[in-house]
Amino acid sequence: MLKELRLAVSLVLLMTVLTGLAYPLTVTGLAQLIFPSAANGSLIYGGDGEPIGSALIAQNFTGPQYFHPRPSAVSYNAQISGGSNEAPSSRQLIDKITERTEAARASLGERRIPIGMVTASGSGLDPHISPAAAYAQAARIAGLRNMAEGDLWAVINAHIEGRTFSILGEPRINVLQLNLALDALPKRDGAVE
């Protein structure tokens, strides 16, 4: 009995050190050595060398000259994460989606709104929008940036990430990277800052 318990204690302690310290620390060491950028959160740096965000995490854009990410149940707070947890039959959810749809149509014109633009993602930090959601915002942004809409569509198309191996996942656009690309274009007369 006592022998059995002593064995259990030493076995659990030993395996805990192996799997809870040796394993994650070895992975950390190798990851930092081989993939330093990814291992530290895929940060994107601005012109001044300071980090301005992560390529994998949504950040809020409210300016009308920018593409907007999907709604977030956690207000794009990357210290917490999560979805709305609203049931599909929830009155609160249907009201919220109705409200977002009306707001979107007020700014984007009388058109059908892609579902992704009016629903909160699972993580609250979804960095992507669908190509349809980007096209829907194109007219507004082209107008404010004084660009031809066709030119903007070209920028959008250059940022579409297709399905992996043509079958995994969905086509998508990284909002932060697309907005940074727009800001990097030469300034035009009459464009909104």
Add this chain to the structure above:
Amino acid sequence: MADDTAQLLLFGVVIVILTPLLGRYMARVYAGERNYLTPVVAPIEKIIWQICAIDSRAEQHWSRYAFSVLAVNIVCVLIFYAILRLQYYLPLNPRSVMGLEPSASFATAVSFITGTNWQAYAGEADLSFFSQMVGCTAQNFLAAATAMSVGIAVMRGLTQSRAKTLGNFHVDFIRTILYILLPGSFIFALIFVFQGVPQTLSNFSTVVTVEGGEQVLAHGPVASQVAVKMFSTSGGGFFNANGAHPFSNPTPLTNFLQAVLILAIPAALTYTFGTMAGDVRQGWALFSAMAFLFVIGLAVVYAAEGGGNTLLNRLPIDQTTGNMEGKETRFGTAGSALWAVTATATATGAVNSMLESYTPMGGMVPLLNVQLNEAIFGGVGSGFYSLLFYIVLATFIAGLMVGRSPVYLGKKIEVREIKLAVLTPLIVPIGMLLLPALALQISEAASAMYNKGPHGLTEILVAYASAVATNGASFAGFDASQPFHLNAQALAMMVGRFSFIIAALAIAGSLGAKRSVTTTVGGVPTHTPLFVILMISIIFIFGAMSFFPALALGPLAEHFEMLAGQTF
């Protein structure tokens, strides 16, 4: 649609190819035969035996095996509980996170030791890096090693003749970690980092966003935990949003690989069993029965989610991408449905999309998967010993139908085995239905439901099904941090885990001691499509009889109310 089908088909192909490869490897590992890793791992294994004074040749009677399981698991609970309480004083706590409360610590410790990994906390906010690594990550290994060892011991009982013992728990436990879980997790952790999953011990990064706001990015030793939480079908994530978080599951490729990791061992163990039985058809028969139920569930979830939310049809919304509330753009409905079914069928409980926001039919399948108590592949090891109860019942009923004494793999199924096997139809509905019924009578406990109407009932059904089946899947709006739920769920998890372990080992011990009889003429062979259909029917009838009334009041009621335009 075509792309989605291709993605799901590819998943099936990968699993079917992987099953014999991994299954054969595991059979060699547990038999102590030489394999690819022997030159590297065997010396380490010997050192561990020496330090812990383990006699690797000492075989254990089933009761002794069960006792060793319990001893190791009690130590695990105590250590993890201490870590959670003391995390403020322990190293690797750059944000000075306080210790968890006693009841939350206990519930979390039990939840991880039983392989449930119910997250009654938000990982990135409430746990230090030390707790995540030495607590959560290590416990994922230890809990899975417990379940796989028991699964293998049960297989030995079914396939041995006149043997008094089922192997040595400590030897099986160490082998599981050294030969299977560690190497697999290590390789996949690095692949995940390559794809963008962080792996660092530095404090959270603070950035100033393009529009001038401040954003703090939570990260840490994520990849090492994500790899093992999938491979061990544990499911407890580094982040509150689990596999939906872009740092946990950044690309469609990680999404696919993580789904494969979840199902890899539970599927392959059917082949390991076939190898041990000396007839791989026995393994494929079980695989086929479970794969059939898996595919049906996947088709239902995919169709329901792809169809979108009927209540939004009157709005000027383009729903071609399906029901996207709670889902991530990069996965879409197919990648989300794949996870919803894989993680609930296997007792993993990880999510890459919020099940709470699934359509009623899309959410009912994950609930039913959990309620069937690991009948569809199940967790690593635990899936096999949970299936044992269904095997015994199916064999018994087949025997009754043809009027022969029931025989499985040459072992007569007799009164003792049947009595123990009835545990599933008894304990499972009691825990999964009576506990929520009790909770609904207590107004404080009932207030834990977040959504109104029938969906609220579904929430509480999921919570207790998840605890009894040690799955960990949740409708995350449900507030499990209330004392009633913390305690009732901890109890349900312990009973759900250890009563089945002990009963399964008892059945295995009893069968293993019997002499194998040559299969009688006219008996029901257990490797044929006939037996596969019988297994499917037994699982389905048990599920339907036990849970249909509850499902009618929850997801089915919600579905029809929504068709009538009703909101809550």
